[in-house]
Amino acid sequence: MSASTAPEAVPLTVPGLREAGAALFAAGYTAAGLVQFLGVAGTDIPYSATDLVRYEHRLAAVPGPVATLAAVLCLGWTRPADEMAAAIGAHALEALISAEALVEETGAIRAAVRLLPHGEILVASDRRPESGRGAGPLHVTGINAPASLLAFLSVREPGARVLDLGTGNGIQALLAASHASSVVATDVNPRALAFAGFNAAINGIGNIEFRQGSWFEPVAGERFDLVVSNPPYVISPENNVVYRDSGGEPGALCGQLVHDATGHLTPGGFATFLVSWPLYAGLDEQWWTLPASWLGPDAAAWVLMMGRDDPLTHAAQWNIPHAKGQWPDGVREYRDAVQNWVRYLADRHIEAVAYGAVIQQRRDGAGRMLRADTAGSGAGSADGHIRRVFAASDVLGADPESTVASRRCTIPADARIDGTLVPGEAGWTQGAAQLRLVEGIAIPADLDPVMTEIVLAATGGLTVDAAAAAVAERLGLDPVAAEHLRGSARHMMAELVGRGLLGLDGP
Missing domain, CATH: 3.90.930 (Outer Surface Protein A; domain 3)
Structure with a gap:
């Protein structure tokens, strides 16, 4: 499927952003407040045409600062400039306009980016693709299920040095900054680094260093106590959407990153990667075979398979964000893309695509340890659970x-x-x-x-x-x-x- 040109909006890091972020929270623009105000079940907010009608009625019924901010920053609607100023103050509004996160046109304010509260932080990303456009190749996603899963599976060590590999909007780096002594966040996409830098500034976070480059290249020779990554793991015939397509042979990118990770870990350090890999005929009982082959000699690893899709489901769901969605051309383009993906998987005899995570710990000279489980996402934080599993492997030993x-x-x-x-x-x-x-x-x-x-x-x-x-x-x-x-x-x-x-x- 051909992708549209990248969105032009790129937020800038300017003075006053920290105060603007504080003003947004003070106005009630919080994760809990937004979820309750829109009447949704969680922070993954649906945006169908019928959903938008419902939101319009809910916002009109309870006017005020939260309604104004939800309309502009979450839903992408316009509101009068004086209404926005009343919600967060003139100085905060001016800072967001200077950062080009907001645009003022003939007395009205619209958002150039999507800015949502997530827990105790604010996260800016590209707006959702408009009908007839589709997401561009350098699209920067918001908080999604994989990002939340990676945060859940990350080990938190106070005072640690952390690497966020392929930072995207910066969410993992922002979360790590609260407990780490320092964080390095890398990405090959300059737009992603711009968003991540903006997000650090609006949250008042100063212990993150952003570096542009491909994977481990910007941190050659460096070691970290924790490495986290949500790479473009999607197995596809394309290589033009930076956040999605892995390129190369199925599973090859994930395998290379997992293999190289231990060389960038301190002894005892952890790495968590979200991964995807192909499943071939006859491997249902040993689905972990390919991820296990990725591990380096000093790695103890826990491989988790958290889902699997047949080729058609895989192709259909990953092309939805890039479909133009208008009849008949958009639907025809979407259909052709799905058929192309299904054919690509069939040509390689791939019967299903598995999704999950590889959690590693560097253990110099202790030999390899491998555990593999099918799992659901769980609840809370997996930090304590992960530590127990790796400690248990030491205690249980060979028998x-x-x-x-x-x-x-x-x-x-x-x-x-x-x-x-x-x-x-x-x-x-x-x-x-x-x-x-x-x-x-x-x-x-x-x-x-x-x-x-x-x-x-x-x-x-x-x-x-x-x-x-x-x-x-x-x-x-x-x-x-x-x-x-x-x-x-x-x-x-x-x-x-x-x-x-x-x-x-x-x-």
Whole structure:
């Protein structure tokens, strides 16, 4: 699909932006306020024609500063200049106009960029493509699901030196700046660096250094405690949309970045990459084979597959932002692009496209460690969960089942067991249960009633073997069955510890 020319608006970093940002928050332009005001379920705000009609009615019903700011900065509508000045003050309005984030035309104000609150910060990006235009090749996206996922999967270390590789609008660098001593943010796209610099300024963040260049080139020879990246991982036949297309052979860019990352980590440092890779026939049971091949010799890694799409779904969803959307030419162009992508994947015998993350830790001389799980995104922060999983790999060693046999298990504060009760002739009995985390990556474990009982015993003071023996005795098992249960208990408890769902007490 051919892309339109890049949007012209590029915000400038000018004096007064920090004060302008403070004025926006003081006026009530916050993430919670915006979500409530527009009546949406989250910060991923829908923009269909019917949604816009609904927003128009909601804003008209409750006029005031938030309505004015939402109309201009979020929805891209115009408002009188005096109304904007009343909302945030003349000085803040002047700073945003000087930065070319806002444009004044014949007494009215319109936004040249999209500026949204995200948690405690403000993030500017390109406006959503207008109908009939499509996103340009240097388009700078806003906060989206992958950006939120990367933030969730990032390890936070106070005083760390952080690298945000391919910073885009700068969201990862902005979040890291709150706990890091210094942050380096790189991008090959000069428009992205302009947006990221503007976002740092409007949030009053001064410990980020922005460098232009391709991937690790701007930081050659440097090491960091944390590297994060949401690269253009999309497998496609195109190479003209900077934030989307990976170029080259499917998965090659992700593989190169993951492989090179350990060379830029300090010992013990972490790197988190969002990645995508092709799935070929016969690899469903070993879907991690390709990501595992990317790892360097000193890397311990956790590979997460968080979704997979068939070729048609993959092609259709990634071309929507670049469709012109007008009948008949836009629809014909979109259809041709989807067909081209599907053909590209078929020619390479790709049966599905997997999405997920590779989380690495540098371990000089400790050998490689690999864990692979299918997972959901989870909730809260995954920091503690990630640390538990990597620590567990050290404790479990080469023979996890023997390691847990004589150990008691501990319960993370964020662990929960959700159970079911099943009616029977004698009343209610314990049914299936699930061990999960309320804060962390979603990799729950399903437990049958017997294994639930063993988990409760092994986290209640007994060793794993003792817990299995106690349950076997209660059930009246013969020696052969009891031995089988002990083996199953060791296997299960080692897996639960390896997933970070449980911990291990001291030797």
